[in-house]
Amino acid sequence: MKFKRLTAVGRTVGCLILFLGFPLGLKAVYAEAQLVVSPQSIVSGKQNSATNICPAQLPEAIDAIVDRPEHRRLHWGILIQTLSPSRTLYSRNAQQYFIPASNVKLFTTAAALLQLGSNFRIRTSVYGKNGVLRLVGRGDPSLTDAQLRDLAQQLRRQGIRQIQQLIVQDGYFQGLPLHPTWEWEDVYADYGAPVNSLILNQNVVELQLSPQELGQPVKITWNDPFAAWQWQIENQTLTAASGGKSEFEVNGILGKSSLQIRGQMAIDSPPEVLSVPVRNPGEHFLQHFKLALIQEGIIVGQSQVIDSAEKTNEPELAFVESPRLSQLIADTNLPSNNLYAEALLRTLGVNNSTMPNQYTDSLGLNLIKTTLANLGVDGESFILADGSGLSRRNLVSPLSLVQTLQAISQSPQAEIYRISLPVAGVSGTLRNRFKDTPAMGIVYAKTGTLTGVVTLSGYVDAPNYEKLVFSIMVNHSNQPARIIRSSIDEIVLLLTQLRRCE
Incomplete structure (x- = not known):
């Protein structure tokens, strides 16, 4: 069965279209020492000297792909560098702004990892005394009905059989649950779900x-x-x-x-x-928690959702915690999960007390900017509107993405960050791309897709060359996303064929 769902095909998450895969349709001609290499030899994974190219030949080979007649109306941004030490192998419009789609998640997860640490967990707590229970949600995007049952069971083990008043507190994140710049059709799709303190x-x-x-x-x-x-x-x-x-x-x-x-x-x-x-996530959460309590034999009297960040002096009676942040960022980047990214952005905002009286997501964006600037990323090279990339007001240069990937590769969190990215032909939104090609298993990269936008940024472990970092961004496209991906993939395959040349 085929669903056409709110033009979800081509949106930021776009897992359906990514997972379906597509023929690479490679047309590029790779030449070394006047040898012409057929695309079939690369797709089939055959390795021979003819499929290798020298760094000096890379610009011409990439230009041959980008400058095809069918691409003449597209806006390309590309930056390719060696990882360490950094040397530029190819650059095109690298400092210009592009709509990045889900490549924004590279900034969000990098800042979260560096600011909060890989062992950070998000805690959901139940406080109470004298028959009044208060659940405080802190925006755990991984919370499910199983955790609500766990909370109810903890309360029952403490002898609680009746609750006179149940309050669920939805004010830990301040601001709008839906970003005002998201397109209206997105907020009716599952990839545009609202983000609040009580996520279920x-x-x-x-x-x-x-x-x-x-x-x-x-x-x-x-x-x-x-x-x-x-x-x-x-x-x-x-x-x-x-x-x-x-x-x-x-x-x-x-x-x-x-x-x-x-x-x-x-x-x-x-x-x-x-x-x-869900249209009303706070009320949705409350009803599910009440059901969990009732199933444990706990009678619930009055109940309400309050939009308050007020702290309580009541003792903590029960709690559950999210997986470690190292897992949360993998759950963000691998499937390109918008809700996880937005929850992490707001979690950063809660931890940014330097600019009070702002919405939590704005505080998170400020902290991302500060964190990356401290790593040496040019603060003028990107402008973020949200944490997921669903907004078309995000403006990002290939330079900013490469600088971010370069900087975090030098941090103690480098490997945790790297393995959170989809792997070519293996996992996440790349699991059906690059299969049975030389790129399979050696490209770690974040995908991005909106209507008219296709992006890919990450790392390449070139087997006969140095480790590489790259960002490829295409905007203003009227072609199907699969066609643009095919050309982007040809460029990435070129990188896998690099070799050292005298």
Whole structure:
């Protein structure tokens, strides 16, 4: 079954289109000593002297890809350097601004790792006395129903059987749960879920679509019993004949808590599931926590969500913690998870007390800027609007990304950061790119995709040359993302073929 979901294809997370993979379609001609190398020999992974190129030949080879007629309207930004010591092997528009898409996550996770440390955890606590319990959420993006059950079980083991008043506190992060510069269709998609202090199940819920009788609308049911309180569904679907094409389009309706689902489903199709964001995450969290308490035999009286950062003097009765930050940044970069990135940005903001009376995300952005500037990254070379890259107001140069990758490679956290990145042909958003090519397993890089934007930045362990760092950014494209990725991948494959030449 095919879902067309709020033009999610081509958005920042875009895991669906990335995981589907695509033919590399390599067309570049690699030459050394007047030898022409076929693309097939590179794709098949065959190694011979003809597939190697000298650094001096690299600019011409890259220009041959970038300057193709079909690319004449695209805006390219490229910077390629050796890792240590730093030497520039190729540069094109390296200091100009580009919309970076999810390459922004490289800044966010680098600053989080350097400021908070790899062992940092996010704690969710329950405080209380005299029949009043207060849960304080601190924006743990990994929190699930399993952790809520853990909290309820801890309370029961302490002999708590009745709660007169339950308060869940949603004010640890101050500001808007949705960035004002995100496009409206994004906030109706699961990759644009709201970010608050009380995150549960990544603030998304699932719909199941099942065929009914021929000619009847498809049956749409919520997998979460509380989700129906937040969304209204306009069901414009049809159960089609056996063997027919199954395809849906899901659209949000601007200004309304409504989803319009259109399309058809073959009568013999198995049920399908899609995800949508939670509209009121604080209330959603409260209802799930109440359910966890009731399932443990704890009676709950009054309950409410409060938007407060007020600290409490009540004793801590129960708590759960997130995985270590080293795991959280991997969970951010590998699948390109927007919610994780935004939660880390706000966690940085809470830890930035130098500029009070600002929204938490703004404080986080200021701390990213300061952290990277202290590492030697040019503060004028990037402007960040959010922590995930979903905003089109992010403006980033290839230089700033390469400087960030260079700087953190010299830090004690270098290896933790590196293994948080997708690996070519192996993991994350690169698992279906570069398969059975010389790049497989030796390229660690962050992908980025928005409509008209394709980016890739990271490291290459060139087997016959030095370690490399690179950033390749394409903006203003009217071509399918898979076509642009193919050309970017050709450039990366060139880097894997570098060798030392006298």
